[in-house]
Amino acid sequence: MERVTISLDEDLLEAFDAFNRRRGYENRSEAIRDLLRQRLEEDRVEHDAAPYGIGCLSYVYNHHQRELARRLTQSQHAHHDLMLSTLHVHLDHENCLEVVLVRGETAAVRRFSEATIAETGVRHGHLHLISADLDQSHHHHSDHVQHPAEDAAAHVHVTPKT
Numbered sequence: 001m002e003r004v005t006i007s008l009d010e011d012l013l014e015a016f017d018a019f020n021r022r023r024g025y026e027n028r029s030e031a032i033r034d035l036l037r038q039r040l041e042e043d044r045v046e047h048d049a050a051p052y053g054i055g056c057l058s059y060v061y062n063h064h065q066r067e068l069a070r071r072l073t074q075s076q077h078a079h080h081d082l083m084l085s086t087l088h089v090h091l092d093h094e095n096c097l098e099v100v101l102v103r104g105e106t107a108a109v110r111r112f113s114e115a116t117i118a119e120t121g122v123r124h125g126h127l128h129l130i131s132a133d134l135d136q137s138h139h140h141h142s143d144h145v146q147h148p149a150e151d152a153a154a155h156v157h158v159t160p161k162t
């Protein structure tokens, strides 16, 4: 690990230390590393430098709203190649929270997520996208002898970067 020295003005440092206390960081270096990783990750994903990604899409919707629940389910089935898992929580009599884990080409993950969030009646939509190295070797080398366990894992084998 390399050591770097940075200069901060007092106000910024104070705000940073307050942030660290609130978030439970015990040292500044770890907080800086996390902030940097987060920003670099955002940048990578924004610029499509990450061809593959894992997405955590969350939103709230009213299941009484006409046709909405059906449309959301239909859309998930239409994108079954991206779906890893869907968590559905009945929050109260009307509202449902769904968390959908998706993985695949970043552009496709983003398109699906944005379309879901844009549905009328979908609220608090948020996509957290993490770039990932998708293990494509299983798909590209047809001569590769696959271990059964390895084969089963191939479909969900993603390694987050950094």
Ligand code: NI
Binding pocket: 063, 088, 089, 090, 091, 095, 096, 097
């Ligand atoms: Ni529900």
